[in-house]
Amino acid sequence: xxxxxxxxxxxxxxxxxxxxxxxxxxxxxxxxxxxxxxxxxxxxxxxxxxxxxxxxxxxxxxxxxxxxxxxxxxxxxxxxxxxxxxxxxxxxxxxxxxxxxxxxxxxxxxxxxxxxxxxxxxxxxxxxxxxxxxxxxxxxxxxxxxxxxxxxxx
Numbered sequence: 240x241x242x243x244x245x246x247x248x249x250x251x252x253x254x255x256x257x258x259x260x261x262x263x264x265x266x267x268x269x270x271x272x273x274x275x276x277x278x279x280x281x282x283x284x285x286x287x288x289x290x291x292x293x294x295x296x297x298x299x300x301x302x303x304x305x306x307x308x309x310x311x312x313x314x315x316x317x318x319x320x321x322x323x324x325x326x327x328x329x330x331x332x333x334x335x336x337x338x339x340x341x342x343x344x345x346x347x348x349x350x351x352x353x354x355x356x357x358x359x360x361x362x363x364x365x366x367x368x369x370x371x372x373x374x375x376x377x378x379x380x381x382x383x384x385x386x387x388x389x390x391x392x393x
Contacts, residue, residue, distance in 0.1 A: 240312060244272055247302055248316075251295075252276070257284060270312040274299070277319060284318040289325075292316050315355075326359055333360045336386050337368045346387040351377065357384050 241264040248262045260277040267273060278284050285292055296316035303314065317323055329352065336347040349360065361373045364386065374385045 240272065240307070240310065241266060243306065244274060244299075244303065244314065247306070248274055248276065248299060251299060251302070259284075270310075272312060272314050273317060274314060275317045275320060275323075281319040281321065285321050289321065292318055292322065326356070329356050329360060330363050333364060333384075333386065334368075337364055337371050340371050340386050340388055341368075344388045346385050348376075349384045349386070351381045351383045354382075357382065360384055 244264050245262055249259075252259050252262075258279055260279065263275045263277070265273040265275070276284060283291070284295065286294070296314060299316060300314050303310075303312070315322070329349075333349060336349060339345075340347050352360075357375055361375075361384070364371060364373050370389050371386050372389050374387065375382055376385050377383055
């Protein structure tokens, strides 16, 4: 699958006349593939607040599903580790807020974020902070996470 993704990304970038240095594919658990495009013009591929990455990811996903409809997989596109750095920043913020929750036993909210980043935070805190819980609140683009102390029944 990695070779198919690699060839498809390179073909797509060439058809878009978008210069790139290298495409790296990293297979993760549950059929998830991280695609990182190294580019001399990353801002072109990233777009305003990552809009171009998101569009490129959707196009890539559709092309791959048409080529391999029997496969169960998901693809996450990144450019020069832009999303990876965003993930690290979101996780760092969530950890700081979780520590405040631990100390004060009062709920803390994170700013609105995409479903992808809310999921990253949910999973990270569930794995590493068993004494707090997360809850998605709000609707649409204004959906955010609240971190609360975990209530234990004794």
